[in-house]
Amino acid sequence: DIQMTQSPSTLSASVGDRVTITCRASQSISSWLAWYQQKPGKAPNLLIYMASNLENGVPSRFSGSGSGTEFTLTISSLQPDDFATYYCQQYNSDYTFGQGTKLEIK
Amino acid sequence: EVQLLDSGGGLVQPGGSLRLSCAASGFTFSSYAMSWVRQAPGKGLEWVSAISVNGDNTHYADSVKGRFTISRDNSKNTLYLQMNSLRAEDTAVYYCVKVRYSSLSYFDYWGQGTLVTVSS
Numbered sequence: 201d202i203q204m205t206q207s208p209s210t211l212s213a214s215v216g217d218r219v220t221i222t223c224r225a226s227q228s229i230s231s232w233l234a235w236y237q238q239k240p241g242k243a244p245n246l247l248i249y250m251a252s253n254l255e256n257g258v259p260s261r262f263s264g265s266g267s268g269t270e271f272t273l274t275i276s277s278l279q280p281d282d283f284a285t286y287y288c289q290q291y292n293s294d295y296t297f298g299q300g301t302k303l304e305i306k
Numbered sequence: 307e308v309q310l311l312d313s314g315g316g317l318v319q320p321g322g323s324l325r326l327s328c329a330a331s332g333f334t335f336s337s338y339a340m341s342w343v344r345q346a347p348g349k350g351l352e353w354v355s356a357i358s359v360n361g362d363n364t365h366y367a368d369s370v371k372g373r374f375t376i377s378r379d380n381s382k383n384t385l386y387l388q389m390n391s392l393r394a395e396d397t398a399v400y401y402c403v404k405v406r407y408s409s410l411s412y413f414d415y416w417g418q419g420t421l422v423t424v425s426s
Contacts (some may be wrong), residue, residue: 201368234412236351241418243401244351255414287351291412294365295341295353 202226202290212306217278220303223253223271223286232292235242235264235273237285238300247286248273308332308415310402315420322392322424328385328402328417336360336380339405341413342387344398344422354400355387359408370396392424 203226213219223233231251236244246255248264251271261276275282283305288298314326326342339354355376356365364376375388385402402417 236350237425238412243419244413245416246412246414249406249412289351289353289412291410294367294410295356297343297351300350 201291202229202296204288204290204296204298206288206301208285208301209299210302210304212304213278214306215278215280217304219275219278221273221288221303223266223273223298225269225290225292228268229290229292231240231267232290233264233266233271234289234291235262236281236287236289237284238287244287259288308404308413310404310417312400312402312417312420315422317423317425318392319426320393320424323388323390324392325421326349326387326389326402326420326422330383330385330402330404333404335378335383337408339408339410340376340378340385341403341405342376342385343401343403343413343416344396345401345419346395346398349398352398356405356410357385371377389422391420394424396422398422404417 205224207222233251235248238244252264263274285300285302287300309331313328318324342354357376373391378388398421401419403413404409404415406414
């Protein structure tokens with residue numbers, strides 16, 4: 201089974217900051233990686249697919265990069281609506297989610 | 307507009323059974339793979355199961371293999387998850403999710419979730 205490890209688990213930042221979340225796969229998954237945003241009490245929402253493709257309707261301040269085993273999600277300038285929990289997911293072999301990164305207001 | 311309406315959750319005793327349903331609308335249900343994802347209270351997301359467009363190919367997480375069965379009825383635009391031999395650790399919100407394509411791919415739409423509580 202493929203394991204996904206996100207870091208950090210919690211991230212404190214301020215509006216306007218640039219933040220980066222890292223996701224590492226236990227083996228190569230090429231670019232078969234997605235990122236989701238989840239707010240409390242709500243279902244997750246797709247942000248990025250194929251490691252770097254922005255889903256329709258997602259603000260351009262979100263971007264993804266990486267391939268193989270190391271991936272990043274970057275938010276270029278944090279907005280109040282971005283404080284949430286973020287998950288990476290591999291879909292190279294079945295599915296595995298990372299443990300999540302909670303983005304908090306500093 | 308794509309809509310996924312999860313239902314069937316509730317309180318069940320350990321060892322019991324429950325069947326979840328997901329009524330889909332707003333897209334051609336029979337053209338897309340579907341899946342279930344769960345989230346225990348205060349925890350992260352865990353993939354549970356997935357099914358191909360015609361139901362002949364199914365996948366399960368090791369944690370539910372042999373106890374859960376995913377199925378679909380394309381004539382009714384409905385996805386199911388039959389859960390048997392339930393354990394306390396199966397307590398979670400269960401989400402029905404639509405896969406972007408007909409084969410293994412990422413999830414582009416999620417249901418609102420249905421809560422399953424396994425407790426005596």
